[in-house]
Amino acid sequence: EPEVTQTPSHQVTQMGQEVILRCVPISNHLYFYWYRQILGQKVEFLVSFYNNEISEKSEIFDDQFSVERPDGSNFTLKIRSTKLEDSAMYFCASSGTSGGTEQFFGPGTRLTVL
Amino acid sequence: KQEVTQIPAALSVPEGENLVLNCSFTDSAIYNLQWFRQDPGKGLTSLLLIQSSQREQTSGRLNASLDKSSGRSTLYIAASQPGDSATYLCAVRTTDSWGKLQFGAGTQVVVTP
Numbered sequence: 537e538p539e540v541t542q543t544p545s546h547q548v549t550q551m552g553q554e555v556i557l558r559c560v561p562i563s564n565h566l567y568f569y570w571y572r573q574i575l576g577q578k579v580e581f582l583v584s585f586y587n588n589e590i591s592e593k594s595e596i597f598d599d600q601f602s603v604e605r606p607d608g609s610n611f612t613l614k615i616r617s618t619k620l621e622d623s624a625m626y627f628c629a630s631s632g633t634s635g636g637t638e639q640f641f642g643p644g645t646r647l648t649v650l
Numbered sequence: 651k652q653e654v655t656q657i658p659a660a661l662s663v664p665e666g667e668n669l670v671l672n673c674s675f676t677d678s679a680i681y682n683l684q685w686f687r688q689d690p691g692k693g694l695t696s697l698l699l700i701q702s703s704q705r706e707q708t709s710g711r712l713n714a715s716l717d718k719s720s721g722r723s724t725l726y727i728a729a730s731q732p733g734d735s736a737t738y739l740c741a742v743r744t745t746d747s748w749g750k751l752q753f754g755a756g757t758q759v760v761v762t763p
Contacts, residue, residue, distance in 0.1 A: 567749055569749060569750075569751075571751075577755075578753045578754070578755050578756075579694070579739065579741070579751075579753040580753075581750045581751060581752065584748050584749045584750060586748070591748040591749070592747060592748040592749065592750055594750070627693060627694065631749065637699070638684060638696050638699045639684065639696065639749070639751060640696055641686070641693045641694040641695075641696070642693055643692060643693040644692070644693045646691075
Protein backbone atom coordinates (compact mmCIF):
# COMPACT_ATOMS: atom_id res chain seq x y z
CA GLU A 537 0.00 0.00 0.00
CA PRO A 538 1.40 3.45 -0.89
CA GLU A 539 2.69 5.46 2.02
CA VAL A 540 4.35 8.75 2.83
CA THR A 541 7.99 8.41 3.83
CA GLN A 542 10.20 10.86 5.70
CA THR A 543 13.94 11.15 6.28
CA PRO A 544 15.73 11.34 8.58
CA SER A 545 13.73 9.79 11.40
CA HIS A 546 15.71 11.82 13.93
CA GLN A 547 17.81 14.94 13.43
CA VAL A 548 19.91 16.63 16.07
CA THR A 549 21.24 20.11 15.33
CA GLN A 550 22.78 23.07 17.05
CA MET A 551 20.82 26.27 17.52
CA GLY A 552 21.32 28.59 14.54
CA GLN A 553 22.02 25.79 12.07
CA GLU A 554 19.95 25.10 8.97
CA VAL A 555 18.09 21.83 8.63
CA ILE A 556 16.25 20.24 5.73
CA LEU A 557 13.58 17.66 6.40
CA ARG A 558 12.66 15.43 3.51
CA CYS A 559 9.44 13.75 2.51
CA VAL A 560 8.31 11.54 -0.34
CA PRO A 561 4.53 11.91 -0.67
CA ILE A 562 2.26 9.27 -2.17
CA SER A 563 3.05 9.26 -5.87
CA ASN A 564 -0.26 10.36 -7.42
CA HIS A 565 -1.09 12.94 -4.76
CA LEU A 566 -1.21 16.61 -5.63
CA TYR A 567 -1.41 18.37 -2.26
CA PHE A 568 1.33 18.36 0.33
CA TYR A 569 1.46 19.53 3.91
CA TRP A 570 3.78 19.97 6.85
CA TYR A 571 2.62 19.78 10.44
CA ARG A 572 4.51 19.69 13.69
CA GLN A 573 3.87 18.38 17.17
CA ILE A 574 5.77 19.73 20.11
CA LEU A 575 6.04 17.11 22.84
CA GLY A 576 2.83 16.91 24.81
CA GLN A 577 0.99 19.41 22.58
CA LYS A 578 -1.50 19.29 19.73
CA VAL A 579 -0.51 18.63 16.15
CA GLU A 580 -0.20 22.05 14.46
CA PHE A 581 -0.51 22.93 10.81
CA LEU A 582 2.47 24.69 9.21
CA VAL A 583 1.89 24.90 5.46
CA SER A 584 0.08 23.44 2.47
CA PHE A 585 1.55 23.29 -1.03
CA TYR A 586 -0.04 22.74 -4.43
CA ASN A 587 1.14 23.24 -7.98
CA ASN A 588 4.54 24.43 -6.78
CA GLU A 589 3.10 27.15 -4.63
CA ILE A 590 2.21 27.64 -1.00
CA SER A 591 -1.59 27.64 -0.80
CA GLU A 592 -1.88 28.31 2.92
CA LYS A 593 0.43 28.82 5.86
CA SER A 594 0.08 29.32 9.57
CA GLU A 595 1.49 32.05 11.80
CA ILE A 596 4.21 29.61 12.84
CA PHE A 597 5.49 29.42 9.25
CA ASP A 598 7.55 32.61 9.29
CA ASP A 599 10.51 33.68 7.17
CA GLN A 600 12.82 31.10 8.67
CA PHE A 601 10.75 28.31 7.10
CA SER A 602 10.53 27.39 3.44
CA VAL A 603 9.21 24.50 1.40
CA GLU A 604 10.20 23.14 -1.94
CA ARG A 605 9.37 20.36 -4.34
CA PRO A 606 12.77 20.04 -5.99
CA ASP A 607 11.78 17.16 -8.25
CA GLY A 608 8.79 14.99 -9.03
CA SER A 609 8.94 12.98 -5.86
CA ASN A 610 10.46 14.89 -2.95
CA PHE A 611 8.94 17.60 -0.77
CA THR A 612 11.22 19.41 1.66
CA LEU A 613 10.90 21.68 4.67
CA LYS A 614 13.87 23.93 5.38
CA ILE A 615 14.40 25.73 8.67
CA ARG A 616 17.04 28.38 8.07
CA SER A 617 18.27 29.16 11.56
CA THR A 618 16.93 26.74 14.12
CA LYS A 619 15.82 27.80 17.58
CA LEU A 620 15.37 25.72 20.70
CA GLU A 621 11.61 26.05 20.33
CA ASP A 622 11.74 24.39 16.90
CA SER A 623 12.34 21.07 18.64
CA ALA A 624 9.34 18.95 17.69
CA MET A 625 8.14 16.05 15.61
CA TYR A 626 7.59 17.21 12.05
CA PHE A 627 5.03 15.36 9.95
CA CYS A 628 4.63 15.48 6.21
CA ALA A 629 1.25 14.62 4.72
CA SER A 630 -0.25 14.35 1.27
CA SER A 631 -3.71 14.12 -0.25
CA GLY A 632 -5.16 13.52 -3.67
CA THR A 633 -7.21 16.70 -3.65
CA SER A 634 -7.39 19.65 -1.27
CA GLY A 635 -10.57 19.12 0.59
CA GLY A 636 -12.31 16.02 -0.58
CA THR A 637 -9.91 13.30 0.35
CA GLU A 638 -8.00 11.99 3.30
CA GLN A 639 -4.63 13.30 4.31
CA PHE A 640 -2.05 10.57 4.77
CA PHE A 641 0.78 11.22 7.16
CA GLY A 642 4.36 10.07 7.22
CA PRO A 643 6.08 8.62 10.30
CA GLY A 644 7.64 11.96 11.20
CA THR A 645 11.09 13.43 11.78
CA ARG A 646 12.01 14.16 15.36
CA LEU A 647 14.03 17.39 15.36
CA THR A 648 16.10 18.16 18.44
CA VAL A 649 17.73 21.59 18.63
CA LEU A 650 20.49 21.90 21.23
CA LYS B 651 -11.54 30.70 15.39
CA GLN B 652 -12.01 26.96 15.31
CA GLU B 653 -11.32 25.09 18.52
CA VAL B 654 -11.30 21.29 18.62
CA THR B 655 -11.72 19.55 21.95
CA GLN B 656 -11.52 15.88 22.89
CA ILE B 657 -12.89 14.64 26.16
CA PRO B 658 -11.84 12.62 28.06
CA ALA B 659 -8.09 13.09 27.74
CA ALA B 660 -7.56 9.48 28.76
CA LEU B 661 -9.58 6.36 29.35
CA SER B 662 -8.99 2.79 30.30
CA VAL B 663 -11.36 -0.07 29.47
CA PRO B 664 -11.24 -3.86 29.80
CA GLU B 665 -10.86 -5.87 26.63
CA GLY B 666 -14.15 -6.54 24.88
CA GLU B 667 -15.85 -3.33 25.92
CA ASN B 668 -16.98 -0.84 23.32
CA LEU B 669 -15.04 2.42 23.16
CA VAL B 670 -16.75 5.79 22.72
CA LEU B 671 -14.50 8.73 21.92
CA ASN B 672 -15.79 12.27 21.65
CA CYS B 673 -14.71 15.22 19.56
CA SER B 674 -16.29 18.66 19.58
CA PHE B 675 -15.60 21.72 17.44
CA THR B 676 -16.77 25.30 17.80
CA ASP B 677 -17.26 26.32 14.16
CA SER B 678 -19.77 24.18 12.27
CA ALA B 679 -18.53 25.44 8.88
CA ILE B 680 -16.40 22.37 8.27
CA TYR B 681 -15.51 20.62 5.04
CA ASN B 682 -14.72 17.30 6.63
CA LEU B 683 -13.52 15.62 9.81
CA GLN B 684 -10.83 12.97 10.04
CA TRP B 685 -10.05 10.52 12.84
CA PHE B 686 -6.48 9.34 13.38
CA ARG B 687 -4.66 6.89 15.56
CA GLN B 688 -1.23 7.74 16.99
CA ASP B 689 1.02 5.21 18.67
CA PRO B 690 3.73 6.55 21.04
CA GLY B 691 6.52 8.27 19.13
CA LYS B 692 4.95 7.38 15.80
CA GLY B 693 3.10 9.02 12.95
CA LEU B 694 -0.63 9.45 12.47
CA THR B 695 -2.64 6.66 10.89
CA SER B 696 -5.84 7.78 9.21
CA LEU B 697 -8.84 5.80 10.41
CA LEU B 698 -11.89 7.47 8.90
CA LEU B 699 -12.81 10.57 6.95
CA ILE B 700 -16.33 11.98 7.19
CA GLN B 701 -17.44 14.61 4.72
CA SER B 702 -19.62 17.41 6.05
CA SER B 703 -22.61 16.03 4.13
CA GLN B 704 -22.33 12.61 5.80
CA ARG B 705 -23.78 11.56 9.14
CA GLU B 706 -21.80 8.37 9.55
CA GLN B 707 -18.82 6.42 8.25
CA THR B 708 -17.84 2.84 9.01
CA SER B 709 -14.73 0.75 8.63
CA GLY B 710 -14.64 -2.68 10.21
CA ARG B 711 -15.06 -2.30 13.98
CA LEU B 712 -14.91 1.49 13.69
CA ASN B 713 -17.89 3.74 13.26
CA ALA B 714 -17.76 7.52 13.29
CA SER B 715 -20.76 9.82 13.46
CA LEU B 716 -20.93 13.51 12.68
CA ASP B 717 -23.45 16.07 13.88
CA LYS B 718 -22.24 19.20 12.22
CA SER B 719 -24.92 21.52 13.59
CA SER B 720 -24.06 20.66 17.19
CA GLY B 721 -20.32 20.53 16.50
CA ARG B 722 -19.77 16.93 17.52
CA SER B 723 -18.30 13.71 16.24
CA THR B 724 -18.10 10.39 18.01
CA LEU B 725 -15.81 7.47 17.22
CA TYR B 726 -17.08 4.06 18.30
CA ILE B 727 -14.73 1.11 18.46
CA ALA B 728 -16.58 -2.17 18.95
CA ALA B 729 -15.24 -5.05 21.03
CA SER B 730 -11.99 -3.36 22.00
CA GLN B 731 -8.70 -5.27 21.96
CA PRO B 732 -5.35 -4.54 23.64
CA GLY B 733 -4.02 -3.62 20.18
CA ASP B 734 -6.45 -0.70 20.14
CA SER B 735 -4.41 0.99 22.85
CA ALA B 736 -3.20 4.28 21.35
CA THR B 737 -4.03 7.97 21.25
CA TYR B 738 -6.96 8.86 19.02
CA LEU B 739 -7.02 12.29 17.41
CA CYS B 740 -9.77 14.07 15.55
CA ALA B 741 -9.09 16.87 13.11
CA VAL B 742 -11.36 19.20 11.15
CA ARG B 743 -10.91 21.09 7.95
CA THR B 744 -12.92 24.29 7.83
CA THR B 745 -14.51 25.60 4.66
CA ASP B 746 -12.25 28.64 4.55
CA SER B 747 -9.02 26.64 4.39
CA TRP B 748 -7.05 24.98 1.61
CA GLY B 749 -6.63 21.70 3.43
CA LYS B 750 -5.40 22.81 6.83
CA LEU B 751 -6.43 20.33 9.50
CA GLN B 752 -7.01 21.56 13.03
CA PHE B 753 -6.45 18.90 15.63
CA GLY B 754 -7.79 18.08 19.04
CA ALA B 755 -5.39 17.09 21.79
CA GLY B 756 -6.44 13.46 21.59
CA THR B 757 -7.83 10.77 23.85
CA GLN B 758 -5.29 8.28 25.16
CA VAL B 759 -6.87 4.83 25.30
CA VAL B 760 -5.64 1.82 27.23
CA VAL B 761 -7.38 -1.51 26.71
CA THR B 762 -6.48 -3.95 29.46
CA PRO B 763 -6.48 -7.72 28.82
